[in-house]
Amino acid sequence: MNIKRIVIVLILTISFSLSATAQSKTSKVTFQVDGVCKMCKARIEKAAVLTKGVKYATWNVRTSELYCVFNNKKTDLKKIKQAIADVGHDTNTIKAKDEVYDNIDDCCKYRTLKKH
DSSP states (O other): OHHHHHHHHHHHHHHHHHHHHHSOOEEEEEEEBOOOSHHHHHHHHHHHHTSTTEEEEEEETTTTEEEEEEETTTOOHHHHHHHHHTTTOOBSSOOOOHHHHHTSOGGGOHHHHHHO
16 A cells, blocks of 8 residues: 555656646747837847847847747846846836936937937
């Protein structure tokens, strides 16, 4: 009887560990990032990809959307958005500091475009 219980416990333990391993640790997200040109694209993508855990990032100049694939055990969406804000680009939840934004190239000044 004890052996049956041990076997059942082992089977349950193995089942739970396999299901935990099977859960995806990769997240795919798309979110808005303000910018206007190919220089912005390079800056945004570089900031995202240099964030630990980000596997892929591409920003669409026309739609201002960043598509990002990342390991959610190593990073999260807030960290990625903060890295992008740290290089001068606003997202819907994190804004770049004015002094950082002021230092990006004049052709990349998306905030002035919004005011018109």
